[in-house]
Amino acid sequence: MDTIPFAFYGRVSTEDNQDPRSSRNWQITRSRALIESRGGVIVAEFFDIDKSRSIPWPRRPHAAALLAELRNPNRGFDAVVIGEPHRAFYGNQYGLTIPVFEHFGIPLWVPEVGGPIDPNNEAHDLVMSVFGGMSKGERNRIKVRVRSAISAQAQMEGRFLGGRPPYGYRLADAGPHPNPAKAADGKRQHRLELDEFAAAVVAGIFREFLEGHGLYAIAERLTADGVPSPSAHDPERNRHRSGIAWAKSAVRAIITNPRYTGHQVWNRQRKDEVLIDIDDVGLGHTTKLRWNSSEKWVWSDDIVHPPIVSAEDFNAVQELLTGRGGQQTGRRLKTASHPYILRGLIFCGACDRRMQGNWSNEAPYYRCRFPEEYALANRIMHPRNVYVREDMIVPKLDRWLGRLFAPHRVDETLDLLVEAQKIESSEHEGLVLARRLLAECDRKLAQHRAALEAGADPVVVAGWIRDEQAKKVQAEARLRREPARRRRLSRDDLAEAMRTVGDAVRLLGTAEPIRKARLYTKLGVRLTYHPSKQKVLVSSTSDQDSMGETNVSEGGLEPPCPSLGTSTSS
Template sequence: MTIKFGFYGRVSTEDNQDPQASRAWQLHRARALIESRGGEIVAEFFDIDKSRSIPWQLRPHAAALIEELKDPLRGFDAVVIGEPQRAFYGNQYSLTFPLFEHFGVPLWVPEVGGPIDPANEAHDMIMGVFGGLSKGERNRIKIRVRAAMAAITATEGRFLGGRPPYGYLLQDAGPHPNPGKAADGRRLRRLVADPVTSRVVRWIYSEFLKGRGYLDLAEDLTRQGILSPSASDPGRNKHRDQRAWSRYAVRVILTNPRYTGHQVWNKQRKDEVLLDVENVALGTTTKQRWNTKDQWIWSEHPVHDAIVSVEEYQRVQEILATRARGQYSQRPRPTRRPYALRGVLFCGYCERRMQGNWNNQQAYYRCRFPNQYAILNDLHHPKAVYLREAKILDEVDGWLATAFGPDARERTIAAMTEQAIAPNETVLLDLRQQLPKCDRKRSQHRSTLDAGGDPIEIFSWINETKNERARLEEELKTVPAVQPTSVAEIRSMIEEIGDLVRLIGEADSGDKAELYMRLGLKLTYYPEKQYLEARIEPEPLRRRSVCFRAKLHKLNA
């Protein structure tokens, strides 16, 4: 008799591991255990780029496996794990195995030679030891890596990776000192001052020392037509507003010590914090936090081009310290406000997410674009846009129930079919948005030339921008056409959406936020017209660029 198995594995790419190779050897170990007993793997659950410290409930495929355990009609009889140290960390085994035992699903691991016996103390001890070894291995690796990076920073000042700060470019610095990595073609890189943006950084420091503020500098830079850091590197900053300089972008430049020519490391750290202090059994998650300045590691000597002097940087930090009001704390709030529309409500003026704001024991949402970004001539935006959650929540839920309920399902499918967009429309839109940015760069270069810059160097920049624009135009011509999503695919997605909509009506604010995100709900609020535009882009649809949008009734003033 063939025993049907579900397979679970996990790999973290933090250490440059190959997910395919890791999955292959974990599957090989699992099959070696079960095939001699007539076993066959019929379902796979494999988490990629998820740390072992993350609880099973927060790993997508591990959570899906737990949900399958609850289904009596699941397609497998048992679960096999090829490498317990990859699957369980710390006390995760003792928190997870009772679920397998409760639903009557045997868990097989190579270390015990077959299924784990709940009544066998030796099995329980072995699995507990592997969880401790997994935690110890991760901690040892973390300690070694941090010690090595601190030493490399202090003694060599080597560039340790990541994107270069605004004002710098990356330059080849020769082969990697590790012979094995050098043989594979790995090379070191170093920071060099960018001829254009480094001047902007010097100007920001100079003007700030004259007494100007963040927003004043941001508005001046925007008026001059100088691209913001996000707009200078749009490929890696799609999540940020690229139309204007923000006050926070100016602040980041003024507080970055690497402009002094020194390499600086350990400005941030990763801490493991409890998911719920009232329920320790839920486990921990990793959060990134700021270190105090006395914990930063500075290189002993300057190792790359200095854009500002150490003295200028220190004077700026002294000014910032005197301007600070009170003591700023990086500690999170002890409790979290229940914002049902968290992350799904956008401002119709600037298209940015509106922020939750608790006022008079009620949830509000606000957008303060002019308070954070420079004001653009072509963007009219009030000082603050406010919207009360209770004003729209019932109407949003009512629209969802109507549009995706059984009675309106066929009408909704027809509407989504008409609006279905081929996948490559997104690629075309992105390419078309980059063309005006090339034109703005050329205008910026001409302004630099008029200001007395080196003609030979500036003409080389102009030619590079021309070549970039020509490359984008060629890519626009070569983007292939792809068929839009079929009616059958849309029908399947609508059925999934209908299941979520039924849950929303019974959920509290905290659960609604998660359901709205899973549903792919996007709301855009237009204050002047007093109406709300609703758009559904669920995860399967987002990859196919299919959506369904509707304008809700005009809101009451």
């Protein structure tokens, strides 16, 4: 009997709920039981771990690798076997995938039909479609059960459901986990207890708002008084934030959080699955967090942790906020959606924060409103508004990338990349010193907060805190500006990376906005707009290889439109 080489495909959802090794073993055992009596032997394996079944094959790493290997005439296998189609296909994924196997003449074997699937057999097609529907139904049933259980835990038990505690509270141990299996693993239950210093700040924020002070005025007062912002108060859990000043968004988040009344409140947000591309539904969905109206919130029946404000004061604040044109319970959903090619990729050179997309005069802009969001009572100098138009950047970025990765400039670009690695190595010592300074600032800030709680003069301590926060900001800015140190690559490694990147760059000129945005992301593009120079610095860093950095163009960007230009007013 001739031997038939097979590729095996399998999938396991999460490492938390299932053992990937055990799942892979039983799926491959089931596959071998099907093919070995026919002379089949597995010579290649493709196994996705921690990938939801709802993710289409082209977006699963190993499933995508299998589909790509089908195109390889020297692939090394003549058939594919799936031990559990219920795990491999979801919804209509079978109908979108089997034509690819049929096109390349690769039979797909599954135990449910006792051998290879016949695409022209209606019974086979029905069986596989049923399994896709069952897989989708099982996932939906799990979601309903989980949401129902969490809702009951919040309402009837008032249980703390995880996540970071709200500013004003800290976590306290509440005994063994109620689930016996988790308790046996040493997991504990938690509850909220007051953080006296932060709780007093929260109470003061509610009081000031009820007295008529605005969000920005409250943020200004807190910053001027040297009160650490929520991210500065708990820097270990907020390493992604600078903590240099209070933001009015932080004040708003506090006064709209119902948990300060002592009740557990769940379902303020929900996860919606939305199409990635409405013109290409085969790409599947992505999950987005959205805010629910207060009518959909789930409140605990009883007060389950120490309240900071009364329910009456909380409701009064919501009514006052609504009367000012603010949001009573959450954030309004945007009614219009515009494509932003550089979303998440462009940063402000003055503060190193991501710039926000803004549609104005039928054109996309990016803006940084740091002073409008954060209190000005700090030592950071920043223009009032920073605007830059998208169409001033994208064409020049495409031309720059095209020149950089053009075939006739390969050697020149490789020289730039090699030199960039040398520069990165020489700057590593400065990064080490910045990290040491950051750690020292955190240590001193903790000491100052302890002194404040012990009864030291608040005015003196506030001065100490401001000095240390200023030093910390400088150190954090240095760390954010510099890429993480990576393994230095050989010239051959860089040449191979350039070949892959060059293939993507050649698609930029004709790509649609959504696909162009994905290509920029794959290239690891990061843009930093310097308003004082009106230039953009671009760096390109792939997942594995540092690609160096240089200016987008020799002449820089043209000045923005005067009406929406960079304002230097304070």
